[in-house]
Amino acid sequence: MPGAPWAVGESDAPFALRRSTGWLSSYVATWKLACLEPAAFFRQVKVGAPGSAVLFGVMAMTVASWFQTLYGALMGAATRGMVQEMLRQVPQGAQFQDTWMVQWMSGTTVVGTLAQLFAAPFVAAIWILIWAGIYHVALLVLGAASRGFDATLTVVGYASGALLVGAAPVPGLANLVGAVWFSFAAAIGFREAQRTTNGKAWTALLLPFLAVCACCCAVAWMAFTGLSAFRVHGG
């Protein structure tokens, strides 16, 4: 289609052109492309300037985190009412009303909530940068990082848009759905942006977790053989 941004060659993501097209509309357009059409998007997106991708991911994770904090505060308030009601029925429980203990048991304080809201964008930025580094090491080890770190960071940034699902009012499950969605978007993104195979892309995505599982298996094996030796020597 003439004039379509994804017609030919490498193109800027709509979000990279946000100053001219508007923040909200460019964000929505990029989110649709990265999360609903990741193969075409990551195949053609420019990877030279990953700053926009990081900002995109930070915004998605921050909004999700703010909503999760809000739900946590509301649920904490409900828990607080329950705790206070319990204390009313316990002998001498009234002395604990409105103390730090009730706040702690209900899992929320005003300072804690404000701190979470303030820290959310910084935590999101650190999360994206650290995980991009870990995934890139995995891609390098597999020989699947032909287009460099910028491509990996671009994929992690834009794929993090899927974590916006965490803003849905289903605490726990929404984050799980967001994580699975992110995994699919990121794996497809690695395959397309690094011009590698499906197997290497998925292996790179899962390698950090596979390494942990392999380590657990190795320790279990060592523990098992150690116990066997103990039985032989002991019995």
Place this chain on the structure above:
Amino acid sequence: MGPAEREARRPGIPEAYAAIAILSFAVARFLPVLDIHYQCTFMALTGLPCASCGMTHAFVSLAHGDGAGAWRASPLGALLAGGAWLYAVLDLLRLAAGRPWPALSVGTWRVMAIGAVGAAAANWAWMLWRAGVA
């Protein structure tokens, strides 16, 4: 100032990593992170150290100038902390001088990545050996 130097002086992704490294030093040096008694899940389940056990102690020890203590806590943690903080200093100097980072080939990066994974594995093997597994 030429365009290349102007580009080299503009903060970007390398400076974001440098900021994380500086933040890690500030947290390790000035916040009482060791007072937070967190039980490692792997350690709780198996009684053995996980691959990253001792990292916090290593960062805190090195931030307080105790290199030997950092090495005892976790050799990889000590190297990681030292490397991260050295990187931050070098990046700030590079930024001030307006010089780019040296460009490394994908092959060189790959060798470094394999070395990093090998170092992590060796560190964990040593931690397990020290805990008396082998």
